[in-house]
Amino acid sequence: MRNRTPAAQASVLPTAEELAWAAGFLEGEGCFRGISSVTAKRIEPRAVIDASQKNQEPLMWLLAWFGGRIYYAPKNNIYSWKLTGQPARELMRRLLGLKMSIRRKSQIEIALAQDTSHPIGSPEYLAKRISPEYRAKISIGMQAYHATHPDHPGVKALRAYNAKRLG
Numbered sequence: 001m002r003n004r005t006p007a008a009q010a011s012v013l014p015t016a017e018e019l020a021w022a023a024g025f026l027e028g029e030g031c032f033r034g035i036s037s038v039t040a041k042r043i044e045p046r047a048v049i050d051a052s053q054k055n056q057e058p059l060m061w062l063l064a065w066f067g068g069r070i071y072y073a074p075k076n077n078i079y080s081w082k083l084t085g086q087p088a089r090e091l092m093r094r095l096l097g098l099k100m101s102i103r104r105k106s107q108i109e110i111a112l113a114q115d116t117s118h119p120i121g122s123p124e125y126l127a128k129r130i131s132p133e134y135r136a137k138i139s140i141g142m143q144a145y146h147a148t149h150p151d152h153p154g155v156k157a158l159r160a161y162n163a164k165r166l167g
Contacts, residue, residue: 008063010066011064019065022065022095029051032048047112049068054078059080062083069083
């Protein structure tokens with residue numbers, strides 16, 4: 001049985017130093033993805049950031065700075081922080097401007113590109129903001145990710161988008 005805290009709004013504005021710490025922490029412990037939740041009326045793509053570990057304290061900092069929820073799995077004694085939707089998209093966009101690996105930036109790009117319902121998350125918008133040099137580096141990371149994760153929903157969404165655009 002997993003316990004979870006109620007959804008929380010950010011209660012403290014992180015400093016530049018705290019945002020840099022969060023980027024480093026999420027580089028090592030985080031996961032960035034886009035998922036689709038299906039409702040009775042439509043499919044809603046949404047961005048998700050999560051991080052799990054046995055030490056709850058760093059996750060409480062993320063909760064205070066960015067909001068979200070903390071889950072606890074007593075069987076494994078693991079705490080998980082999860083941020084979804086608009087707050088996750090905003091944090092992903094802030095992290096893109098910080099020092100993170102190409103692999104993590106690729107995950108963020110895929111998650112944002114999957115959320116085509118939001119104009120700032122659309123591939124067209126992202127293409128305008130990314131320099132050709134960075135785009136080339138990201139392309140290498142994304143190609144590697146695509147090769148190792150062909151069935152990932154974000155990879156499928158990008159493949160469909162590119163087929164439609166180039167098609």
